[in-house]
Amino acid sequence: MNAELIVFVVLAGIAVLGAVSLIVQRHPIRSALSLIVVMVALAGLYLLQGAELVAAIQIIVYAGAIMVLFVFVIMLLNAGEEERTNLSRVARYVGLPLAFFLMLQLAYWIGRGAPGHAAPAAPETTKGLSQMLFTTFVLPFELTSILILVAILGAVVLAKRES
Amino acid sequence: MVPSFYYLVLSAILFGLGVVGFVFKRNIITIFMAIELMLNAVNLAFVTFSRHLGQLNGQVFVFFVIVVAAAEAAVGLAIIILIAKHRQSLNVERVDLLKL
Numbered sequence: 699m700n701a702e703l704i705v706f707v708v709l710a711g712i713a714v715l716g717a718v719s720l721i722v723q724r725h726p727i728r729s730a731l732s733l734i735v736v737m738v739a740l741a742g743l744y745l746l747q748g749a750e751l752v753a754a755i756q757i758i759v760y761a762g763a764i765m766v767l768f769v770f771v772i773m774l775l776n777a778g779e780e781e782r783t784n785l786s787r788v789a790r791y792v793g794l795p796l797a798f799f800l801m802l803q804l805a806y807w808i809g810r811g812a813p814g815h816a817a818p819a820a821p822e823t824t825k826g827l828s829q830m831l832f833t834t835f836v837l838p839f840e841l842t843s844i845l846i847l848v849a850i851l852g853a854v855v856l857a858k859r860e861s
Numbered sequence: 862m863v864p865s866f867y868y869l870v871l872s873a874i875l876f877g878l879g880v881v882g883f884v885f886k887r888n889i890i891t892i893f894m895a896i897e898l899m900l901n902a903v904n905l906a907f908v909t910f911s912r913h914l915g916q917l918n919g920q921v922f923v924f925f926v927i928v929v930a931a932a933e934a935a936v937g938l939a940i941i942i943l944i945a946k947h948r949q950s951l952n953v954e955r956v957d958l959l960k961l
Contacts, residue, residue: 706863710871717878717898726890726951733894736875740901743868747912752923756904759927764897764934771938772890775945780888780952793884801877805870808906826917835921842928849932856939 705746713739724780726772730765737761751824868909875902889941889951893934900930 716735723729737760744753831839879902882895904923911919941951948955 703863706867710867713871714874714878717875717882720891720894720898721878721882721886726888726894729888729891729894733898736898737901740905743871743905744908746863747868747908749908749911749920749923752904752908752920755924755927759931760897760901764931767934767938768890768894771942775890775942775951777888777890777951780886780891789885794881797877797881797884800880801874804876805873808869808873809866811869811910823917823920827920830917830921831924838925842925845932846928849935852936853939856936856943859943 702746706743709739709742709746712736713743726777726780727769730768730772733768734761734765737765748823751827865909865913869906872902872906872909875899875905887952887954889944889953889956892953893937893941897930897934900926 713736716732716739719732720729720736723732737756741753741756741761744750744756876899879895879899882898883892886892886895904926907919907923907926909919911917911923944956945951950956
């Protein structure tokens with residue numbers, strides 16, 4: 699068992715535990731903190747795969763900006779404990795096994811997509827990524843700026859409607 | 862080098878947990894966080910295939926997914942604030958009319 703595998707197992711365990719905690723916790727702020735744990739663990743996994751830029755962006759944008767927005771809204775709305783609703787019998791005895799079955803099916807079929815050994819990692823990931831972003835994918839890149847503009851306008855309009 | 866298969870299985874597990882949270886949770890903010898969890902699981906699969914195939918396209922797509930998630934979070938949380946103000950509740954079972 700080499701060091702890389704140990705790091706992978708630890709990070710994967712943290713990620714799965716965080717995801718389970720997100721579902722089990724009843725208070726939304728605890729769920730949000732669990733999600734931050736998952737995201738940081740995933741950033742570690744990206745680093746392990748040699749995707750430095752994606753790992754940095756995961757920390758800065760996801761764990762930083764987006765989750766701050768979530769925590770901010772939870773505190774703004776003063777969200778309390780989730781109301782306890784009784785899970786219907788169908789949900790408990792059919793839904794949960796079906797969800798587990800879905801998980802197994804996903805793992806099986808997506809795992810089949812990666813036979814054999816991985817190609818050697820491309821050197822200078824960040825450089826190649828930036829070049830692709832501004833040459834091959836320049837149109838989607840510009841479109842995302844329009845998307846963000848529309849999202850800003852939408853958020854302002856929704857927030858302003860109150861008066 | 863850790864086999865890609867392990868990463869993909871982890872990605873599938875995280876996606877499945879996101880689906881479970883999306884279906885079983887009652888709090889609208891927690892449901893939104895379950896969606897973010899699913900997006901993260903897909904990102905992990907993208908990065909894994911990117912490494913596995915030795916191409917960088919997957920990582921570019923992770924960028925776009927993150928950008929779309931940010932835009933989605935901004936608009937979605939604004940909608941959640943409006944719903945919470947009108948209904949005085951974050952329980953999705955109380956939100957059964959499209960009319961605000």
